[in-house]
Amino acid sequence: MTVRATEHQKPGILPAEAISALKATGAISCRRPLDVDQIQPASLDLRLGRTAWRVRASFLPGAGVSVKERLADLALHDFDLAKGAVLETGCVYLVELFERLKLPFDLAAAANPKSSTGRLDVFVRVITDGARAFDTIPTGYNGPLYLEISPRTFPILVRTGSRLSQVRFRRGVSRLSDLELLSLQSAECLVDAAQPDVAAGGIALGVDLAGEVIPGLQGFRAKKHTGVIDVDEAGVLDVEDFWEPIRVRPGRTAGLVLDPDAFYILASREAVHVPPDYAAEMVPFDPLVGEFRVHYAGFFDPGFGNPAAGGRGARAVLEVRSREVPFILEHGQTVGRLVYERMAGRPGTLYGADMRSHYQGQGLKLSKHFKPVGT
Numbered sequence: 329m330t331v332r333a334t335e336h337q338k339p340g341i342l343p344a345e346a347i348s349a350l351k352a353t354g355a356i357s358c359r360r361p362l363d364v365d366q367i368q369p370a371s372l373d374l375r376l377g378r379t380a381w382r383v384r385a386s387f388l389p390g391a392g393v394s395v396k397e398r399l400a401d402l403a404l405h406d407f408d409l410a411k412g413a414v415l416e417t418g419c420v421y422l423v424e425l426f427e428r429l430k431l432p433f434d435l436a437a438a439a440n441p442k443s444s445t446g447r448l449d450v451f452v453r454v455i456t457d458g459a460r461a462f463d464t465i466p467t468g469y470n471g472p473l474y475l476e477i478s479p480r481t482f483p484i485l486v487r488t489g490s491r492l493s494q495v496r497f498r499r500g501v502s503r504l505s506d507l508e509l510l511s512l513q514s515a516e517c518l519v520d521a522a523q524p525d526v527a528a529g530g531i532a533l534g535v536d537l538a539g540e541v542i543p544g545l546q547g548f549r550a551k552k553h554t555g556v557i558d559v560d561e562a563g564v565l566d567v568e569d570f571w572e573p574i575r576v577r578p579g580r581t582a583g584l585v586l587d588p589d590a591f592y593i594l595a596s597r598e599a600v601h602v603p604p605d606y607a608a609e610m611v612p613f614d615p616l617v618g619e620f621r622v623h624y625a626g627f628f629d630p631g632f633g634n635p636a637a638g639g640r641g642a643r644a645v646l647e648v649r650s651r652e653v654p655f656i657l658e659h660g661q662t663v664g665r666l667v668y669e670r671m672a673g674r675p676g677t678l679y680g681a682d683m684r685s686h687y688q689g690q691g692l693k694l695s696k697h698f699k700p701v702g703t
């Protein structure tokens with residue numbers, strides 16, 4: 329007898345409704361009730377708990393060792409986040425999250441910084457007890473979650489309940505092959521490129537350095553020695569206090585020399601679209617191209633850029649840093665790949681259908697903390 333797979337049993341990324349069901353069955357538990365908007369179309373935002381530890385260095389506990397055991401050696405001091413605290417650049421902090429997981433044996437989870445966190449150049453990664461890899465929570469994991477936080481450019485003000493990271497739940501294998509990706513590209517136009525480049529399970533994204541998104545503007549370079557950014561306050565900061573605009577120089581080749589000490593916000597040349605039954609993730613274009621790194625935050629929600637959810641194709645935001653040496657980026661150069669995965673079911677609310685979505689239909693967009701510029 330064949331049993332018809334229900335939405336909650338099908339392979340794929342779990343939609344909001346199935347994430348709610350995990351909460352109901354105790355696979356997700358929290359020390360305080362979920363915030364109303366904490367479950368997103370294909371992910372759950374994770375909240376900072378009360379205590380932060382400043383640690384000597386980033387670490388992975390390794391098999392059989394708990395994070396608390398490692399903290400006994402590595403913590404320099406701890407402090408309370410209840411009334412808010414500033415996390416300084418160049419330091420590594422660890423915070424226990426409110427959410428705990430007790431995953432069934434057919435469900436794994438993967439964490440990623442929220443887009444707003446990546447756009448501020450705050451490096452965050454989830455670790456678990458016994459972890460041998462960051463941001464990876466294996467099937468059957470039963471235990472607490474911790475967030476490593478390391479602000480790179482701006483000092484940030486965080487508090488208990490701040491949401492810097494998010495987690496997706498995945499059943500089985502749901503990634504599209506190159507062939508499936510090509511056929512979805514012709515049916516749905518995932519990336520509006522004249523000649524889409526599909527390889528290694530991803531579709532290539534290039535960088536716009538010709539000022540096609542906001543005329544005359546290539547992007548933004550972060551200023552140094554700035555004030556503090558409150559991660560929970562949207563739309564309040566003046567762009568010029570934190571960013572220098574990088575302008576296109578008429579008559580010059582559209583390129584940009586990346587300074588290894590600087591952080592840049594750029595936009596993809598192509599508009600991106602995620603159909604409602606899929607979720608996407610931006611991955612580095614080629615790990616062998618080690619000169620620069622694009623993006624820390626790579627989850628793209630079902631409905632991003634989709635007409636059904638008020639989008640009309642939206643640019644991906646590229647968070648870019650050069651590594652050891654200055655590196656020249658050229659207009660249109662491939663900087664990342666979007667991989668697409670099937671959803672286990674279509675989420676009831678798509679990204680952008682809700683007024684709280686900050687980046688639907690975006691052009692070259694800084695994080696939500698800044699007053700809007702351009703598009």
Ligand SMILES: Nc1ccn([C@H]2C[C@H](O)[C@@H](COP(=O)(O)OP(=O)(O)OP(=O)(O)O)O2)c(=O)n1
Pocket residue numbers: 368441442443444445446494610623625626627628629632643644645646647679684685686687
């Ligand atoms: N490098 C990236 C990563 C993501 N996104 C887009 C696709 C996502 O669907 C959208 C929102 O991502 P998050 O949910 O991570 O962002 P926030 O939670 O910070 O924003 P919001 O408050 O709008 O949910 O941003 C992007 O343009 N460029």
